[in-house]
Amino acid sequence: MxxxxxxxxxxxxxxxxxxxxxxxxxxxxxxPRLRDEFINLAHGAGGKASAALVDAVFLEAFRNPHLESLGDGAVLTLPDGQQLVVSTDSFVVQPLRFPGGSIGHLAVHGTVNDLAMAGGAPCWLTASFVLEEGFPVAELKDIVADMAAAAEAAGVQIVTGDTKVVPKGAADGLFITTTGVGLVPPGRxxxxxxxxxxxxxxxxxxxxxxxxxxxxxxxxxxxxxxxxxxxxxxxxxxxxxxxxxxxxxxxxxxxxxxxxxxxxxxxxxxxxxxxxxxxxxxxxxxxxxxxxxxxxxxxxxxxxxxxxxxxxxxxxxxxxxxxxxxxxxxxxxxxxxxxxxxxxxxxxxxxxxxxxxxxxxxxxxxxxxx
Missing domain, CATH: 3.90.650.10 (PurM-like C-terminal domain)
Known part of the structure; x- marks a missing residue:
């Protein structure tokens, strides 16, 4: 000590x-133990309620050695010994644009940073978009441009993705999920x-x-x-x-x-x-x-x-x-x-x-x- x-x-x-x-x-x-019958906002806050939800629902269903560490990303070893780190994150920030950034910046930075926290050098991202009917195309273009600029600055490529549209009222404008892959240097x-x-x-x-x-x-x-x-x-x-x-x-x-x-x-x-x-x-x-x-x-x-x-x-x-x-x-x-x-x-x-x-x-x- x-x-x-x-x-x-x-x-x-x-x-x-x-x-x-x-x-x-x-x-x-x-x-923490999950005692709630219904999901509430505290389950997404990253604190005690989140830990209880992850343990009781997701870890219980998907349990494996990679998941049990509950880190920011999973480090996977390929047959040739090369290690990859994989991480995924969803972004639901409101408002979509705020002083200093937007949901587009967050969608890149959040996953890139999770890869770095697990020891990886970020390389590639995937991006999934859930769009609410009636969302302005011009606003979507601006947010995607923010993502492109953030990815270029971070030295990563967005290499694949998916888009879904839900009826008006079924979402709050736009949700984005990104998944990232990075390479872990030997010995790290x-x-x-x-x-x-x-x-x-x-x-x-x-x-x-x-x-x-x-x-x-x-x-x-x-x-x-x-x-x-x-x-x-x-x-x-x-x-x-x-x-x-x-x-x-x-x-x-x-x-x-x-x-x-x-x-x-x-x-x-x-x-x-x-x-x-x-x-x-x-x-x-x-x-x-x-x-x-x-x-x-x-x-x-x-x-x-x-x-x-x-x-x-x-x-x-x-x-x-x-x-x-x-x-x-x-x-x-x-x-x-x-x-x-x-x-x-x-x-x-x-x-x-x-x-x-x-x-x-x-x-x-x-x-x-x-």
Whole structure:
């Protein structure tokens, strides 16, 4: 256990607080159970309800070793030893266009980033469109042009696809699903099983930009702020990271449910603690102000152009420098570390010397943000 976390555990919680943490650990070791009879918006939020739905319905039906890791993509080994990574994602964001991007940009960036998080160099995409009767052709052309530009910038090709049209009222304008394929360089392995106590937790930039941009673009809130989505491919930034820190342990892009949910997934997968420092979390003032007005923790707000990396402590400085060398990574920061205790828990240290536990997201405060 590293010195900072040891000091917190020795001087922070009292005996009674320690008992509370033990009880929390016991409850958190249990996977969420599906108790609902009908689907609700929380099942798509990426938090506890999503985990329960995936476990009880999809994992139960499709169980296999590739799926059980519940990663952003599946790494498949061909007979010649070459490894591929495959990932798929659907996009239902509303509105279809928002400051900084559109559903077309998201449809490319989201899947490209999932491939990069699984260790792959993105190569090809498929695209499937569900169109509502009456959708303007001119708007469709604009969105497809956004996809083409995003794919070219990311260095991938859209190689096949499908189109379906449903009657008016049977969909909300346009839904897009993309599937991606990438190549995994020899020797590259990313897994929660490789994470160790003492490892450092990095974030590639400011958090919460995308979720807040979409919320404000809907026009339902009397809040004015110049917030733009961060939607972008992170693949090039990730390759710089691998070059500087060959022993990168684990990567994940904090989309639905944000940094808090992703860190909880890591804590549960490893049985270790993720200890974050609140004053080191990079949050733009406009985003922080909007979150405060809405009563939303920025840790739970979605991002579409950021990633979290867990790296060995001896490579942390080089890894951070590599990310910051990219124009999109100038706000990258080391935000925490991995500890042995409290097991399977995310702990945030506040600037005032206190601590709080960050649980999995409950409910869906920001529906349809991707």
């Amino acid at each position: 590293n010195q900072h976390v040891s000091e917190y555990l020795s001087t922070g919680p009292s005996f009674r607080e320690g008992e509370v943490i033990e009880r929390i650990e016991s409850f958190r070791s249990r996977r 392995q990313l897994s929660a099983r490789r994470v160790r106590p003492g490892d450092r937790v990095l974030i590639s930039g400011t958090i919460g930009d995308h979720g807040m941009a979409v919320m404000l673009a809907r026009g339902d809130l009397a809040i004015e702020a110049d917030i733009r989505s961060d939607t972008a491919s992170v693949a090039d930034m990730v390759e710089r990271l691998h070059g500087a820190a060959p022993s990168v342990r684990w990567l994940r892009d904090p989309t639905r449910g944000g940094v808090g949910t992703v860190c909880n997934e890591l804590a549960r997968a490893t049985g270790l603690a993720v200890v974050l420092d609140e004053d080191r979390l990079p949050v733009r003032p406009d985003v922080g102000g909007a979150c405060e007005m809405l009563g939303i923790d920025p840790l739970y707000v979605a991002n579409e152009g950021k990633f979290i990396a867990v790296v060995a402590p001896e490579e942390a400085d080089a890894a951070l420098a590599a990310i910051r060398s990219h124009p999109a990574g100038i706000d990258a920061a080391e935000i925490g570390e991995i500890a042995e205790e409290p097991a399977s828990t995310v702990v945030v240290r506040t600037p005032f010397g206190g601590t709080r536990i960050v649980d999995m997201l409950v409910g869906d405060p920001l529906p349809r943000i991707c």
